[in-house]
Amino acid sequence: MARKLTRKQQARIRYKQKKQQNKALNNLIDLNHLGQEQIGTLLTHRGSHVIVESEQGDCYACLVRQNLGYLACGDKVVWQLAENGQGVVSSFFERSSVLSRPDFYKNLKPIAANLDQLFIVIAPQPHYDSDLLNRALVNAYHSQIKTHIIFNKIDLLGSHQDLLNQTKVIYQTMGYQLFFTSTYTQQGMVELTQQLSNHTSLLIGQSGVGKSSILQTLVPNQAIQIGQISDNQRFGRHTTSNTVLYHLPQGGNLIDSPGFRYFALDHLSIDKIQQGFIEFQPYLNQCQFSNCQHLSEPNCAILKAVEQGEIHFSRYQSYHRIMGLN
Ligand SMILES: Nc1nc2c(ncn2[C@@H]2O[C@H](COP(=O)(O)OP(=O)(O)OP(=O)(O)O)[C@@H](O)[C@H]2O)c(=O)[nH]1
Ligand SMILES: [Mg+2]
Ligand SMILES: [Zn+2]
Structure with a gap:
């Protein structure tokens, strides 16, 4: 009978597959005979490779050395050309954003x-x-x-x-x-x-x-x-x-980038979500209660701002839906 895999199991399977793919690639690339270090830009991920554009504008499928973490599109990388025409990314520069x-x-x-x-x-x-x-x-x-x-x-x-x-x-x-x-x-x-x-x-x-x-x-x-x-x-x-x-x-x-159907904010605290509603900022910390949820508490600065038209009601409603789901 087909069994539904948990997220953890799916992640483990993906990790194993990636490790096997990297091993296969490692066998094709002779890591002892690599060209000079060059600077490049990561254009995209393709399977277990990344596509790196050299400073001359040529594109190479590259393997990423382990322990670099997940590289992002737009990363500036250091890479070396291998004898099989592919490359190896060894490091990346600090990101400006x-x-x-x-x-x-x-x-x-x-x-x-x-x-x-x-x-x-x-x-x-x-x-x-x-x-x-x-x-x-x-x-x-x-x-x-x-x-x-x-x-x-x-x-x-x-x-x-x-x-x-x-x-x-x-x-x-x-x-x-x-x-x-x-x-x-x-x-x-x-x-x-x-x-x-x-x-x-x-x-x-x-x-x-x-x-x-x-x-x-x-x-x-x-x-x-x-x-x-x-x-x-x-x-x-x-x-x-x-x-x-x-x-x-x-x-x-x-x-x-690929479209999304949902945008989780689990990585952000309640305070940070509130700050992210930028028009709320002048009113945060102005409520009578420090743990005010801005629902129907007395002397709520956010509610007052909504009543006075400083915060749009639909944004206020959206804020509550988002908080309720988090
Ligand atoms: N009426 C109309 N349709 C558009 C317009 N721009 C794109 N479309 C159509 O919208 C559909 C989706 O377009 P895509 O460009 O693939 O959308 P996307 O945001 O890249 O989608 P994902 O890659 O799934 O995230 C296609 O059928 C397009 O022809 C527009 O300005 N007007
Ligand atoms: Mg698209
Ligand atoms: Zn409040």
């Missing part, structure tokens, strides 16, 4: 490194989820990477105009820069291109919102997989399976 999120096993995993901008992509389809956006914003706040929001698929706005107006009111007031785009009509693409130029930026967001389509528009001669939302209208379909760094023709890099 890193965006991480808990994986399926609740381990915090770096998605991409050395970024200077993060774009959270939202869209009216396949399904607009404000809690998912707010969770991603909380996580982004603690990464200290400048964060913007892309509202894509504005060609579909006929029946979603209220959603756009509300998003503008809430997030622009809080100081986030919003980009309204359509990869179908090209609306908003000029402004977005300007903001991306000469930066290293990461696109994250729910599956099916159009991250890869945006990338395809900006880096047209790359084969990038675009998904269809036909089979499951509500949740979209996971098309992109790896985080990949692409070079923009006008200068700078853009990193595409």
Whole structure:
């Protein structure tokens, strides 16, 4: 009878498989005859390899030496060429920034490194989820990477105009820069291109919102997989399976990442989640009770701010849903 494996068992099996793959690779690579150390950029993971781009712009499949931990897309690495044409990564440079999120096993995993901008992509389809956006914003706040929001698929706005107006009111007031785009009509693409130029930026967001389509528009001669939302209208379909760094023709890099359906915040304390709701900050520690949950306690500064319109009611509701689920 088929038996469901626990997360721990699944993790153990994956670990064993990876170890076996690395052993096979080790046998192919002669570690005693490696070329000079070179600097490169990690473009993506591919199975048990990583793809490293040399300073000359050539790409090599590389094995990563053990004990380096999980390397991230965008990492600057030191690597050596082996006689079989593959490479070995021996170390990586300190990261100027890193965006991480808990994986399926609740381990915090770096998605991409050395970024200077993060774009959270939202869209009216396949399904607009404000809690998912707010969770991603909380996580982004603690990464200290400048964060913007892309509202894509504005060609579909006929029946979603209220959603756009509300998003503008809430997030622009809080100081986030919003980009309204359509990869179908090209609306908003000029402004977005300007903001991306000469930066290293990461696109994250729910599956099916159009991250890869945006990338395809900006880096047209790359084969990038675009998904269809036909089979499951509500949740979209996971098309992109790896985080990949692409070079923009006008200068700078853009990193595409696989979509998510859920964004856990288990790695953050209650205090940090509250701080991640950035418009709450002036009111935190102002409540009568130090352990105030901002529900119906007397003299709650957050509730007062909601009543006075300083905090949008939908953000306040989202905060409670997020806290309730954590
Ligand atoms: N109407 C409309 N559809 C779009 C737009 N941009 C992308 N799409 C469609 O949305 C679907 C999903 O696009 P993808 O680019 O694969 O979405 P993604 O965010 O990369 O999805 P994952 O890789 O699963 O995370 C495709 O059918 C696209 O053609 C847009 O501006 N307007
Ligand atoms: Mg994609
Ligand atoms: Zn309170």
